[in-house]
Amino acid sequence: MKRLLPLLCSLILALPAGxxxxxxxxxxxxxxxxxxxxxxxACAQNEAAARIKTLMIDxxxxxxxxxNAFEEATNRAFLAQTQDQAGCQSGAILTLQAxxxxxxxxxxxxxxxxxxx
Amino acid sequence: xxxxxxxxxSVLMFCMYPAWAEPTPVEEAAEVSGIVSRYxxxxxxxRAVTNEDFPGRxxxxxxxxxxxxxxxxxxxAEMSLVMDKLGERAARLQPIFVTVDPERDTPEVLRxxxxxxxxxxxGLTGSPELVRRAAEHFKVRYEKYRQPGAEPGKYSVDxxxxxxxxxxxxxxxxxxxYALPPQEIAERIVALMSQAK
Numbered sequence: 001m002k003r004l005l006p007l008l009c010s011l012i013l014a015l016p017a018g019x020x021x022x023x024x025x026x027x028x029x030x031x032x033x034x035x036x037x038x039x040x041x042a043c044a045q046n047e048a049a050a051r052i053k054t055l056m057i058d059x060x061x062x063x064x065x066x067x068n069a070f071e072e073a074t075n076r077a078f079l080a081q082t083q084d085q086a087g088c089q090s091g092a093i094l095t096l097q098a099x100x101x102x103x104x105x106x107x108x109x110x111x112x113x114x115x116x117x
Numbered sequence: 118x119x120x121x122x123x124x125x126x127s128v129l130m131f132c133m134y135p136a137w138a139e140p141t142p143v144e145e146a147a148e149v150s151g152i153v154s155r156y157x158x159x160x161x162x163x164r165a166v167t168n169e170d171f172p173g174r175x176x177x178x179x180x181x182x183x184x185x186x187x188x189x190x191x192x193x194a195e196m197s198l199v200m201d202k203l204g205e206r207a208a209r210l211q212p213i214f215v216t217v218d219p220e221r222d223t224p225e226v227l228r229x230x231x232x233x234x235x236x237x238x239x240g241l242t243g244s245p246e247l248v249r250r251a252a253e254h255f256k257v258r259y260e261k262y263r264q265p266g267a268e269p270g271k272y273s274v275d276x277x278x279x280x281x282x283x284x285x286x287x288x289x290x291x292x293x294x295y296a297l298p299p300q301e302i303a304e305r306i307v308a309l310m311s312q313a314k
Binding site for chain 2: 038041042044046071074075078079082083
């Protein structure tokens with residue numbers, strides 16, 4: 001029992017650290033997807049926006065931090081795009097960039113880490 | 118119940134509608150030039166909503182806030198009557214109320230407020246920046262007015278009135294000026310719906 005106790009304690013202490021580590025992984029890619037989503041919405045690229053939402057549903061871990069990061073990035077990009085009146089990228093380019101970000105997201109957060117989240 | 122609601126709304130409109138006898142124009146050319154119908158907001162269930170989210174349907178949009186003492190309830194009562202006058206055609210119209218006071222108008226407050234006037238009206242809110250951007254696009258001006266010495270949460274919001282109609286493609290079609298009778302608005306919408314067929 002004396003040997004088991006330190007092991008249990010170290011496991012318990014390691015749990016939040018593991019969760020925190022997971023929460024950091026893939027956030028940059030999620031923000032990138034959010035940014036592309038904001039641009040797509042501001043530019044009425046509906047098919048690209050729909051594809052980005054599907055990628056999020058398929059590959060993003062179902063954690064609040066990821067959802068918030070996506071939403072904040074979407075809002076920021078929408079505001080920037082509509083503020084600058086900058087030229088819009090085509091829907092095809094936005095979709096390609098989103099697919100690329102989604103691939104990197106999958107590499108950063110493997111499917112096993114997403115399951116059941 | 119429906120008759121009671123319509124009667125209550127009619128009384129409300131009668132009491133708050135001194136300008137009723139003098140209808141204003143359907144649209145004010147100077148005010149509508151350059152309107153961009155683009156918005157990204159959030160409904161009362163937390164879902165993102167844009168002007169592109171109602172394909173094939175018209176959108177009738179007004180801006181206001183739930184603490185609003187006069188213009189907003191009148192406008193929403195108008196909106197409700199327009200829906201009733203459209204009859205079956207109302208299925209092709211999405212009425213929308215956008216709050217210009219997202220700090221106080223929580224989703225739940227907004228939901229209860231719009232539901233009182235008509236169950237089909239969607240309340241939209243968002244971050245102050247997104248609401249400001251939507252208002253700018255529709256050329257809606259609004260500003261908080263706080264009396265000297267008033268508590269931080271006690272203020273009114275002066276804002277532009279009227280309703281904006283977007284077409285089935287999400288593009289701006291026409292602005293209905295404040296105080297235009299609902300019958301005229303409904304007739305205009307029916308005509309536009311016929312053209313859009």
